[in-house]
Amino acid sequence: MGTYSEEYTRPVMEMELLERKRLETTEASLLTELYRGMLECGAVRDTAAEMEAGIRLKEAVQANCPADEIMDLAAGCSVAGKEAGFKIGFQAATKLWMEGMKGTGS
Structure with missing residues (x-):
């Protein structure tokens, strides 16, 4: 069983971390926009x-x-x-x- 070098694993881990943060940010902003839109619709009447x-x-x-x-x-x-x-x-x-x-x- 081989081991991977740090120079390979570090960039992969950084990319995974960035991807996870991007998904969290996208999900949060999507939920915020949905909620804001629903509130604006409710405020019309x-x-x-x-x-x-x-x-x-x-x-x-x-x-x-x-x-x-x-x-x-x-x-x-x-x-x-x-x-x-x-x-x-x-x-x-x-x-x-x-x-x-x-x-x-x-």
Whole structure:
């Protein structure tokens, strides 16, 4: 059984390391772009809850309602936005997970 010289094995190991780094970088940037695209699609339209909360807040501001009521409605808008963001994020994570599993889910 022969041994390989260091001058042969070192470049091969360096090439393998560079290839591994390149694949990791490509995978990370691909996942980032997929996630960003999904978020941008989700941001184009508000959910019904977000639109309703926003309308109620605008109406309260235009009607010069008390500050407490406006603050409560603003908090409602925030909650609706967070819920929508969580839902979009969860859907994106599920899709990315399925892509990682090649659509098999296992």
